[in-house]
Amino acid sequence: MIQVRELTKFYGKKQVVGNVSVNIQRGQITSFIGPNGAGKSTLLSMVSRLLDADTGDVLIDQTNSKKMKSNDFSKRVSILKQSNYMNVRLTIRELVSFGRFPYSKGRLNDEDEKMVDQAIEYMNLKDMEDIYLDELSGGQRQRAFIAMVIAQDTDYVLLDEPLNNLDMKHSVQIMKILRRLVDELGKTVVIVLHDINFASVYSDRIVALKNGLVVKDGTTEEIIQSDSLKEIYDMDIPIQQMNNCRICVYFNS
């Protein structure tokens, strides 16, 4: 379990994350949602130690993350940011191999090679493993990065807006993959999402932020309610039940 304890972050004098405490349960998908500038990405960056918190702690399975060595931490928690690494020419296989970096420092043994193979197979990238990243489509590239995280073999996988710039088909593909990571491989996935319907359909728990504060934290059923969404987004959003999915019809509200 990841326990976030009273995390606060200031950019200059502006508080972007204020005294946030949440628990992230193992073996679930937890989505961070909220309007722009709510502090979702900042919170995720602090949990993954990309950013130092001004105050507060993050406990990874009861261990304070500040006390963990960066190499050990990278075997427990991985993070994918939305930025593009497109100007580096690496093949898919080379990229996925770097997922083993925390274990092997680049000198892969048989065990590492096996993990890389499995990750590539798992993401159905075997037939294109020697293609350079800058020659791939957005969806393929995102799958390659997820394959790298699988090879990194961390219990916790954090993703910052993994659906950015992806079309519907690839967005669904990525979300299904994340679901499989949880259901089949027993990973714990934390995602920052913009589309509340993806959050609704695929996540187990939802944490809603607004102005740097947690305004809602609960199961998907508890959060995807018109009155909760009103509080988060200041919008009247009707909810339709379709094939066991709760769809927020926000387009004309």
Place this chain on the structure above:
Amino acid sequence: MKKRYLIPALIILSFVSLFVGVSSISLMDLFDFQSEETQIFLISRLPRLVAILLAGAGMSMAGLIMQQLSRNKFVSPTTAGTLDATRLGILVSMLLFANASMIEKMAVAFAFALAGTFLFMQILNRIKFKDAIFIPLVGLMFGNILSSVTTFFAYRADVIQNMSAWLQGDFSMIMKGSYELLYISVPVFIVAYIYANRFTVAGMGEDFSKNLGLKYRSIVNIGLTLVALITATVVLTVGVIPFLGLIIPNIISIFKGDHLQKTLPHTAMLGAIFLLLCDILGRVLIFPYEISISLMVGVIGSFIFLFLLFRGRAYA
């Protein structure tokens, strides 16, 4: 760009280089250890070849590391002010210590190269507008500012003539006893190779590196230190060789990608081959005179650079 083409090319060109020159030397002459030919061979030709190989490999590797760490294919010692900072350092060492020894010059030049490169990286971090072409332009401006400072003080101290020796790369003055400093680059190559994987990861960005548990800042610092070491030794012994660190890594990147552990040896070899070729051409074209290496590399290099630019920015 496979090793099986690069290695024979390197060997053949090395042989050609050894036997091209004003005094003709044949293989048979070398069996007579006392002959004048053997002396020329050992005092001039061999040092020249070694200097070319080390300088070519070194400058290309320096460029590769810089491009990877700055995540910009147009950054190199030429376009980031490293060369200009080194020259400023040499001037300072000449002004501070009247008869500066090679080691003193080296230390000061290295310090300036390092400071100049770090300053450029700091500027890079502050720039909001990160266009691929814009960054090397900033570097060139930065270099020119340093260069004008150098010229000003060199003029005041009346050492312009001395300074110009370091302005233009030149292998014709390389002789036994004047190039040995270049051997510093050999351990640097080894360290660079050991760190190749870390440089590749660092080239994917700070967040990416931290995710894999890499200490990003210290890797960047190590990389820039290596670059400054190589640049300082090359400028001090041979002089400024422009473009080499820009073109060679880009050519290798197009064919072999950016996985440094795989591309470092190729980059070093192609750099040595390219510099050898330029040097041989410079010696042959207006025989028995010589065209300076920086002119040759500048002319051929800028054509290749333009070609790379027009080829489209897909790989840039």
